[in-house]
Amino acid sequence: MKLSDLKQSGHAPSLFSAFLHFDISFMVWVILGALMPFIMTDPSLTGQNLRITPTAQVQTGEQYTMLIKGPQTVKQNPKLKADQPKNVYNLLIKPGDPSIATKASVKPVEKFVLDNANPATIAAANAQSKLIHIDLAPGAHGNPNENVIALKPAAALAKAGKTFQPIANGYPASTKLLLVGIPLLAAGFWRILLGVLADRFGSKRVGVASMFFTLLPLIVGFQMATSYNSLVFVAFFLGLAGASFAVALPLASRWYPPHLQGLAMGIAGAGNSGTVLATLFAPMLAKAYGWHEVFGLLMIPVGIVLVTFAVLAKDPPSQVRPARAADYAAVLAKPDAWYFCMLYFVTFGGFVGMSSFFNTFFVDQYDAPKATVGLWTAPFIMAGSLVRPIGGALADRLGGVRMLTVLYATVILMAIGVGLAINTFPVAEVLLFVMMAALGMGNGSVFQLVPQRFKKEIGVMTGLVGAAGGVGGYYLNFALGHLHDITGTYASGFYAFAAIAVVAFVVLRSVAPGWTKSWLGAGGVAHGAPAAASAPAQERVLAGAEVA
Template sequence: MDKGFLKAGNPRTLLAAFLYFDVSFMVWVLLGPLGISISHDLHLNAGQKGFLVAIPVLAGALLRVVAGALVDHFGARRVAIGMQTLVIVGLAATWAAAPHTYAGLFPVALVLGVAGASFAVALPLASGWYPPQYQGTALGIAGAGNSGTALASLFAPGLAVLYGWVNVLGLATLPLLAVLIAFLFLAKEPPRRHPGNGIVAWLPVLKTNDCWALMFFYGVTFGGFVGLASFLTIYFNDQYGLAPAVAGSCTALVVFVGSFVRPLGGALADRIGGDRALSILYGIAAIIFAIIGVGLPTIWLAFPAFFLGMVTLGLGNGAVFQLVPTRFPRQIGILTGLVGMSGGVGGFYLASSLGAARQATGSYGPGFLAFALISLIALGWVSLCHRRWKAASPAQSSSLDELSAA
């Protein structure tokens, strides 16, 4: 770790952002690891399973825009405390109500979506303490909190077998409460915060090509990551006949590695540029998921492929968010919300499309092949952006900064 980085910001707040992000993501994707038990209890088909685990992902995506705007107005620390409290209360109420119908799980999905919106809070909390040269590393460390998705995959399937999936929702409030208490003591509001103007501030940003490019890039990298994190336990169980606990452990391992390489992706982007890093990573992702889509007959072949795929997507997540403060230095909160929203939408697409592909064709292959094609499209777009940004004059960059300040 660079000594300059350790002295440049606030390590306690960075740790608080990581912990908050970690437990929030743990509960955000909880329906995926619980999906095997839920589907057996409620007799769900493949399409219903895919849609169910995708709903919290979409809800979190949409709520990230709201969370990003709230951060610009009230500060990341205050918003984090309020959102964490809301999730704890919502999960406790769900556990008490004990829903046992497919429709009854939709309110649960909305509560979990609030946890997913933590992305737009944790990253500005960390980013506001660090100078531009360390943005990729700081955001990568905070963003490694998406490892919480692995914790859900590791523990939830086994706990559901022992205690029932409804009780697992209640147990999830315990780590949330512990982290909230730690957060109150560790986190400090960043010194650099630029108050936003609500929806008025979003419109000029949405008119820029860079905003839509970053949204699409993250929709592929993080969408792939969270979509797989939500669905792989079900996939491994259905495709290869793994027991729920074993399927969850396999998912947890690939998600862990995808989470913890995210800081490396940010550091790589700091060194060679986020656009160059993404050009390499999208090409690799397209190859890997095309191979998975064609079909791998055993778990011994599939597991290494998903392992490498998650490493690639995790590095890409860090690389994309190195570009956010670089292209929009004065509206990180809004951009984090917009870009984070697109990542969640990408995750909703992947998880639901895999279930739909299985329901319609009897195979998950078409869903993975479509994702490989989307990765190729991202490779072409980031290549175009690289040439445009390289050719941009300082005057154009100044204009972008002025737009971000509007």
Template sequence: MATAYWDREGEAAQAAPATSFWKAGHTPTLIAAFLYFDLAFMVWVLLGPLAPSIAVTLALTPAEKGLMVATPTLAGALLRVVNGLLVDRIGPKRSGAISQIIVILGLFTAWLMGVNSFGGTLALGVILGFAGASFAIALPLASRWYPPEHQGKAMGLAGMGNSGTVLASLFAPMLAKAFGWNAVLGLACIPLSIVFVAYMLMAKDAPNAPAPKKLIDYFQPLKQADAWWLMAFYAVTFGGFVGLAASLPIYFTDQFGLTPIIAGYCTAGCVFAGSLVRPMGGALADKIGGIKALMMVYIVAALALAGVAFATTLTGALGLFVLAMLALGTGNGSVFQLVPQRFQAEIGVMTGLVGMAGGIGGFYLASSLGIAKQLTGSFSAGFLIFAGLSVLALLGMVVVKTRWRTTWSTAARI
């Protein structure tokens, strides 16, 4: 079937035959989107790996630790809507440049002045939310260059930048031990600045961007049930992923008495699994359809998270977390294979809205684990409730699958 798409020079190739993924879009922009997303995610969850050290210095309670690591997630969720609007009005490249500058200046200021109170950690968390909001920029930046049949792979590869959480888990605890956790905030500015320069040189806005609309028009998708369903599905997949990424360092140190560095290694292994399979999730959804892929995801995630609630050994918990992250990472790619199939014209704002829902899910998981620990002395209740949410998401997919397959114009790809 003939497909219209934009070539590497930005010139329309109307009714061109379907072509390979690497020839269909703009590879430098895809790389730039990945790098930006990767480093942004690294600093977005930075408070998680640093939490054991910060908690000792500031004498934080379990609930305060949970809220501290959850605040960047919530801030990022809300700011994703803002970034989604900016993408559609001023373009993704400029939106990304503004966001990166805010994060770099914020981290530099925090390092220079120091963070000396629980309130200070929350203020820093809000600044780091701008990094989490990169999601609503990096994905449209990359995906607008690609035709529908390659949307899953493009958004999956750009979204693989969530592997930046691995970098935070691996290096932040070691740097904190060597130089102090406050110094890590300043050191993070170095790779961020390097990536900012590369981003400005490599990224290019696609020429087929939709025309700017009135502000109220951007929220028209919320009048449609499909938008809310996609937001709910992503709240579970991405919410589970980022909530665990932020919380696992605390879990491993509190539950099994690991040092922050060893806890960081364990977290990195779990997060790497979820990050690695995100593009595979998009490709899997392209192959078998996002609906089938998500149904499998929710079953595995529910079983793994329920198992974690009763795990008594580090090996058992680690294995179940890896399994959960593999499922959730696959689900992240699968949801964003579906989004452009239904909302191609509103992809910028829908990326922001769906991403916001994912961030809210992550905020809930991270904060609820801290509350559960403080109230019951165990993390189990938090994991069991989120496993239940995975089951509800599965039931929701059962409810909508027939209607989606019979009413969407791209039904053959879902």
């Protein structure tokens, strides 16, 4: 099978259109996670907490950065004699811009332990500081969210018609990560709906309609997202973009004969790179133009792809029978369908959940500069994206059960390791990279197994299992945020993720013996397929190329 074979069959313009639809849709789907470090620290959205007035010593030519961090523990800061009370926060001022000041090697020139409920702590800081004067804003709620702010000199503020620099109330981790997770949860609903509509009305019509309605949350985010409730509205309809696979992948594959469908779906599925693009460039654009404007800028590529898709895409001549509610009910009556949903809940849920979480995590935990945090996080997301086909190929050869056994064990160990080493960035970095790669290969391995059990119901199962993956991403962010607020550390969320992976591991090992006695070969290899070369084409297609 070669790329040149695609020229002799199928419809290249539709394949190209499917790739564009998938790529831009995934970029839109995860945009809230990419922008969250800016959204959560916007005073106009979350309200003002502090008002910082620079002194004359803060000159235009000498840059300072202010870091606001939550209460520290002895484990986080060994210089402390005891854990700090949970009602305080730390305000540090370091020399240099955020890209320099956030480095651990750069020492603060001033640091204060504050509690907004205790005015004496703010008065003491004002008496000691030579660089800033702190006032509590009238609308302050508790202590400010963790933040990294380039301190503006008085001249720059005066030029903008201001006398102080506002610091946002911000959102607690549970609130901001709930918002990040809503598009992932909503995508499960939209995927099933779009899949049914695409089977009934054709992928082109539904693809054009879904791309058109994707403009709705972008318009609201650009012009009307001035409250948390408006962002919830945006988040729900961003989930529509996450349902693109239900349109793009069938359009790409059904134009080609079975022996080329894997290649076609692999090309269309490469649109998963949109996740990386959003993570990399959205923070930079938000720094330059503002996070609202990023939603407006996204409307440009969405509009271009909408027109391109409408002009170039063409429905394949052969259409499948539309799935009915009875088809979903029949599949869900089989326990194996629920087992696969559980397996994918962990692998894809872990991958997409972590991908959406990382920008917030690296800013909160490691003081990554908001504008360039994508440079920190993109390698981890790429690790999970690029190795997915490798996971499917290895599962074809070695067996999906064997692969998932090793991969779940790896995820469990890596997640526990991140929790233990969360304050040691170089160690946590390596563990996160390995964990994301294991999750990516796990996605391919799950879809090596699904078509072996549900050959005739693969369309319905793809929608259900894919939806379960999105739900997993939502609950991962939900757990990470709420456990952080309860325990004061993201480590607890990684421990919880490890526990869920343990459940998936136990489920897999419990049901695997029954599978191998009925419909599955030893270790998860397809019956009568000792090597990947003899596996049915459609099984190889879904193992490596299906992207949920």
